[in-house]
Amino acid sequence: xxxxxSTNLENEMLINGNCDMAYTLDLIGGRxxxxxxxxxxxGAMRYSDLRRSLPAVSERILILQLREMESDGLxxxxxxxEVPPRVEYQLTDLGKSLEPVINILTDWGAENRPGSDxxxxxxxxxxxx
Amino acid sequence: xxxxxSTNLENEMLINGNCDMAYTLDLIGGRxxxxxxxxxxxGAMRYSDLRRSLPAVSERILILQLREMESDGLxxxxxxxEVPPRVEYQLTDLGKSLEPVINILTDWGAENRPGSDxxxxxxxxxxxx
DNA sequence: TCAAGTACTAACATAAATGTAAGTTATGCG
DNA sequence: CGCATAACTTACATTTATGTTAGTACTTGA
Numbered sequence: 001x002x003x004x005x006s007t008n009l010e011n012e013m014l015i016n017g018n019c020d021m022a023y024t025l026d027l028i029g030g031r032x033x034x035x036x037x038x039x040x041x042x043g044a045m046r047y048s049d050l051r052r053s054l055p056a057v058s059e060r061i062l063i064l065q066l067r068e069m070e071s072d073g074l075x076x077x078x079x080x081x082e083v084p085p086r087v088e089y090q091l092t093d094l095g096k097s098l099e100p101v102i103n104i105l106t107d108w109g110a111e112n113r114p115g116s117d118x119x120x121x122x123x124x125x126x127x128x129x
Numbered sequence: 130x131x132x133x134x135s136t137n138l139e140n141e142m143l144i145n146g147n148c149d150m151a152y153t154l155d156l157i158g159g160r161x162x163x164x165x166x167x168x169x170x171x172g173a174m175r176y177s178d179l180r181r182s183l184p185a186v187s188e189r190i191l192i193l194q195l196r197e198m199e200s201d202g203l204x205x206x207x208x209x210x211e212v213p214p215r216v217e218y219q220l221t222d223l224g225k226s227l228e229p230v231i232n233i234l235t236d237w238g239a240e241n242r243p244g245s246d247x248x249x250x251x252x253x254x255x256x257x258x
Numbered sequence: 259t260c261a262a263g264t265a266c267t268a269a270c271a272t273a274a275a276t277g278t279a280a281g282t283t284a285t286g287c288g
Numbered sequence: 289c290g291c292a293t294a295a296c297t298t299a300c301a302t303t304t305a306t307g308t309t310a311g312t313a314c315t316t317g318a
Contacts, residue, residue, distance in 0.1 A: 006307085007308090008305085015161075016242075021167070021238055035144070048295075051295090056139075058279095060277075060297080083293090086294075097237070100237075105149070105154060121149050122148075122150075136277060137303055160305080175265095180265090187306085189306090189308085212314065212316075216264085260317105263316090266312080266313095268312095269309090271309100272305100272306080273304100274305070274306085276303070282296080286293095
């Protein structure tokens with residue numbers, strides 16, 4: 001939970017409320033958000049598949065990141081009243097509008113990341129562990 | 130100081146080492162980095178001017194952000210052996226190559242930030258305090 | 259001599275982000 | 289009944305990011 005007042009929070013609000021670049025970064029800057037965005041860019045995914053595709057993230061954190069993106073309007077959550085439950089996540093129009101942003105961030109990284117093969121790697125991070 | 134090993138660090142390395150988008154975000158994602166980038170985009174600045182233009186950031190944090198950007202190769206630090214000392218910071222070629230990235234992040238924010246006047250605000254954050 | 263300016267550093271303190279492990283609800287299946 | 293599955297939640301623990309305060313070295317100008 002966040003403090004109601006602190007210099008830290010005040011500065012964050014000051015910046016995100018006045019700097020367009022910082023505002024955008026704030027929405028996409030979580031540890032697992034790029035990976036989530038890249039996955040949903042190809043279409044809706046249910047929670048269990050998202051999770052299986054990201055073995056390194058814990059459930060709590062994955063849910064946290066999804067909830068933040070949902071409350072920021074980047075993704076939507078659709079519950080199917082079945083048993084066992086099914087929940088699908090997908091990009092909203094706002095989320096889809098990030099496409100050029102994602103592409104240019106990816107291109108710059110592909111060009112400059114040490115060890116990059118310059119082939120625009122789309123946040124794999126699905127192996128290991 | 131960072132731990133030598135922790136899941137947190139491992140995950141960070143896993144992601145930044147495999148996801149181009151995350152790598153880029155990592156370089157520009159610090160609290161004050163967008164503000165610094167926007168300022169240096171107009172040319173070199175000395176430390177004291179940078180600091181005066183950002184009254185809300187403490188010296189320690191400003192230095193930390195500058196040092197990180199320097200070690201990431203985005204800015205360079207030039208010391209003039211004068212009295213009183215003069216230190217100038219400026220974008221490197223790598224830093225300058227971020228221009229389209231910065232522009233698109235700013236444009237998306239200008240378009241979607243609540244309360245935005247859609248006029249591409251360039252990380253002012255120089256008033257207050 | 260004393261204050262002021264410059265570009266810091268050090269020691270300390272707090273806030274926020276991320277991670278771990280176990281538990282929950284509901285139902286179908288053998 | 290007992291186990292499995294899906295999509296979580298809860299309580300707790302750790303790591304990292306950010307912030308505060310005071311102090312440094314050097315020299316010039318009053």
